[in-house]
Amino acid sequence: MSLVAKVSATLCIVLIAACAKTSMVFLPNAVKENIKPKTAEEVSILYDGPGRPYDVLGVLQAKRYQPGMSDPVLTDLLPEMRTKAAEAGADAIIIRQGNTANRTINIHAEVVKFRD
Secondary structure, three states, X not given: OOHHHHHHHHHHHHHHHHOEEEEEEEOOOOOOOOOOOOOHHHOEEEOOXXXXXXXXXXXXXXXXXXXXOOOOOHHHHHHHHHHHHHHOXXXXXXXXXXXXXXXXXXXXXXXXXXXX
8 A cells, every 4th residue: 555545544533533523521519429430332322301211421522524415313323422421321311402504513411320
């Protein structure tokens, strides 16, 4: 592989990685003791309250820009969101707000731990 091809491939990887960002902020009063990390598959995705008691561990914000002709969709962000929540030991993510504009999607969600 030529040097130009290597540099081009590296630049493409950097640009793609820069197009997505997911961050979690713990709430100051969140209970964090004795919470063990989980696998992403164990984290449920909810679009409304779970109907059972829970504590909010933090707020998750995800943003993704998708170059091209089509807008990104929520499912593009779910794997990374679930991973972040799982690292915090969450049981679920409650999607609270989302919007799409100019090929960018922004999602705001609560990261929760069930009390039972």
